[in-house]
Amino acid sequence: xxxQHSRSAARIMMAPAVFLLLVWMLVPLCMxxxxxxxxxxxxxxxxxxxxxxxxFTRFVSSSAFWPSVxxxxxxxxxxxxxxxxxxxxxxxxxxxxxxGQGIVRILVIAPFFVMPxxxxxxxxxxxxxxxxxxxxxxxxxxxxxxLVWLQDASVFSIILIVSWQWLPFATLILLxxxxxLDSEQLEAAEIDGATPLAxxxxxxxxxxxxxxxxxxxxxxxxxxxxxxxIFVTTGGAFGTRTLTYLIYQRVLESQNIGLGxxxxxxxxxxxxxxxxxxxxxxxxxxDN
Amino acid sequence: MGRIQLxxxxxxxxxxxxxxxxxxxxxxxxxxxxxxxxxxxxxxxxRLIAGLEDTTSGVIEIDGEDATALxxxxxxxxxxxxxxxxxxxxTVRKNIxxxxxxxxxxxxxxxxxxxxxxxxxxxxxxxxxxxxQLSGGQxxxxxxxxxxxxxxxxxxxDEPLSNLDAALRVGMRMEISExxxxxKTTMVYVTHDQVEAMTMxxxxxxxxxxxxxxxxxxLDLYHTPRNKFVAGFIGSPRMNLVEGTEAAKHNAxxxxxxxxxxxxxxxxxxxxxxxxxxxxxxxxxFLHVHGVPGCDxxxxxxxxxxxxxxxxxxxxxxxxxxxxxxxxxxxxxS
Numbered sequence: 066x067x068x069q070h071s072r073s074a075a076r077i078m079m080a081p082a083v084f085l086l087l088v089w090m091l092v093p094l095c096m097x098x099x100x101x102x103x104x105x106x107x108x109x110x111x112x113x114x115x116x117x118x119x120x121f122t123r124f125v126s127s128s129a130f131w132p133s134v135x136x137x138x139x140x141x142x143x144x145x146x147x148x149x150x151x152x153x154x155x156x157x158x159x160x161x162x163x164x165g166q167g168i169v170r171i172l173v174i175a176p177f178f179v180m181p182x183x184x185x186x187x188x189x190x191x192x193x194x195x196x197x198x199x200x201x202x203x204x205x206x207x208x209x210x211x212l213v214w215l216q217d218a219s220v221f222s223i224i225l226i227v228s229w230q231w232l233p234f235a236t237l238i239l240l241x242x243x244x245x246l247d248s249e250q251l252e253a254a255e256i257d258g259a260t261p262l263a264x265x266x267x268x269x270x271x272x273x274x275x276x277x278x279x280x281x282x283x284x285x286x287x288x289x290x291x292x293x294x295i296f297v298t299t300g301g302a303f304g305t306r307t308l309t310y311l312i313y314q315r316v317l318e319s320q321n322i323g324l325g326x327x328x329x330x331x332x333x334x335x336x337x338x339x340x341x342x343x344x345x346x347x348x349x350x351x352d353n
Numbered sequence: 354m355g356r357i358q359l360x361x362x363x364x365x366x367x368x369x370x371x372x373x374x375x376x377x378x379x380x381x382x383x384x385x386x387x388x389x390x391x392x393x394x395x396x397x398x399x400r401l402i403a404g405l406e407d408t409t410s411g412v413i414e415i416d417g418e419d420a421t422a423l424x425x426x427x428x429x430x431x432x433x434x435x436x437x438x439x440x441x442x443x444t445v446r447k448n449i450x451x452x453x454x455x456x457x458x459x460x461x462x463x464x465x466x467x468x469x470x471x472x473x474x475x476x477x478x479x480x481x482x483x484x485x486q487l488s489g490g491q492x493x494x495x496x497x498x499x500x501x502x503x504x505x506x507x508x509x510x511d512e513p514l515s516n517l518d519a520a521l522r523v524g525m526r527m528e529i530s531e532x533x534x535x536x537k538t539t540m541v542y543v544t545h546d547q548v549e550a551m552t553m554x555x556x557x558x559x560x561x562x563x564x565x566x567x568x569x570x571x572l573d574l575y576h577t578p579r580n581k582f583v584a585g586f587i588g589s590p591r592m593n594l595v596e597g598t599e600a601a602k603h604n605a606x607x608x609x610x611x612x613x614x615x616x617x618x619x620x621x622x623x624x625x626x627x628x629x630x631x632x633x634x635x636x637x638x639f640l641h642v643h644g645v646p647g648c649d650x651x652x653x654x655x656x657x658x659x660x661x662x663x664x665x666x667x668x669x670x671x672x673x674x675x676x677x678x679x680x681x682x683x684x685x686x687s
Contacts (some may be wrong), residue, residue, distance in 0.1 A: 253438035257452035
């Protein structure tokens with residue numbers, strides 16, 4: 066009886082959290098679905114009734130749709146590539162005993178605590194500014210013409226800014242993973258004749274595979290929805306319009322909630338496609 | 354070939370000297386066991402030979418060549434770790450193949466050696482499994498397999514049996530001994546268990562605080578321990594060390610008598626005492642006798658089963674020819 070009681074007690078105690086989560090997630094989702102089938106133009110007459118699948122066909126047939134999907138995927142891929150490669154290297158570096166280890170580790174983690182809007186503005190005005198930015202000075206120091214980063218290398222700039230924010234997260238997770246590697250394994254490999262490079266690829270990297278999987282999954286979810294960095298730097302110009310940004314433009318700049326909501330539904334589908342691919346590629350690492 | 358010579362080898366971590374300058378020769382084909390209490394530097398000594406630690410000063414020679422500065426991989430030694438240190442993401446076959454793969458050996462030769470090792474170690478059915486799916490004893494055998502496929506000049510074992518349960522330990526002890534008889538390769542084995550040392554070794558090196566206390570065959574150490582430390586460390590149960598007037602009768606500061614070298618009687622004898630704890634093992638009986646001046650309790654080993662219990666009064670007589678005498682510095686007088 067005791068277990069029966071505690072089970073029902075557990076259900077009751079979990080109920081508020083479950084309820085809150087359901088409301089938090091289901092209400093916006095249902096509203097998005099509902100609006101996506103309405104012809105809803107706030108400044109041009111409000112809700113003008115059902116639109117059928119009109120919003121969906123219009124959103125896809127827009128010339129901005131496929132480029133925005135592509136940009137989204139490029140940004141996600143680029144950020145993942147940079148944060149995993151440099152995250153692994155940084156984690157290995159930080160794992161080595163050195164003087165001032167604690168302070169260095171805190172400094173490395175620091176960018177993660179800076180708000181996206183702030184870090185994007187810092188990058189835009191202090192680093193990438195073509196006149197007064199640090200990078201412009203560097204370019205001039207070597208006698209080159211300063212690059213107008215956000216215009217000429219716009220997507221790469223966004224990737225750089227977002228990576229800068231997410232690299233600490235990757236480093237942190239990978240560092241904890243690398244600290245759990247049994248040093249006797251590395252010593253055994255050393256005696257077995259493995260070069261430092263071989264030890265990295267045959268011992269350390271496989272050991273990190275699970276942590277890398279986690280980083281990839283979490284970062285994908287967040288980077289798919291990246292918005293502030295684009296909003297405060299390029300404003301979606303120069304080919305940096307992601308799907309999220311396109312939806313924002315449809316809803317607020319074109320004042321068409323129905324069309325934007327349809328885009329939201331497509332964003333959900335895109336996220337799921339990406340998730341399925343990721344789970345197929347890296348998800349099996351989580352099993353063993 | 355696998356002759357290892359240590360000449361004035363010293364190891365210090367900062368100001369702490371773990372191993373003061375030390376000389377040792379390990380002959381080709383020998384089974385040498387380093388034994389000593391925890392923290393005596395035996396593992397450090399093994400890691401120095403393996404090349405996992407750098408010597409502070411001194412020379413390590415392998416087959417007459419100076420190997421002091423050689424990286425571990427170039428010393429042609431194979432090591433088996435206490436934690437086995439198997440690669441968890443690789444199958445047993447890949448684990449065993451790893452050193453061969455690193456040496457870029459051709460595939461046919463790799464397969465031949467892996468099959469041979471797997472057969473010798475009863476691992477043929479487990480080659481496709483991962484270490485996580487194996488029992489402790491099997492993992493131990495994989496670690497040994499990974500060592501033997503390299504056909505090294507010498508094997509180094511770092512307390513390889515301490516993670517196994519008692520029954521398995523006895524079995525693996527025999528397997529390693531048999532392996533040594535078959536391969537006739539030099540083996541250096543570190544343990545804190547003197548039973549392992551006595552049963553497996555050709556030569557035992559007893560260490561205390563980084564200093565070699567005695568080097569010799571197991572029976573040498575048993576019959577003529579060079580000092581009190583070795584006398585107390587080798588042999589189970591421990592030797593009884595008697596001090597005071599009883600020792601003075603033999604012109605020594607301390608005399609040592611092994612539990613199996615004491616005759617017991619209920620009527621007459623040299624020392625009188627009462628039985629404290631009596632351990633009846635069936636094959637042997639260990640009596641802990643209290644009341645003997647200079648040593649409390651005295652342990653006595655009697656073959657077979659005897660009807661002596663707690664509180665009984667007994668008389669003990671050490672066999673005169675089996676008494677070890679030690680001076681004030683703890684060194685043997687003979």
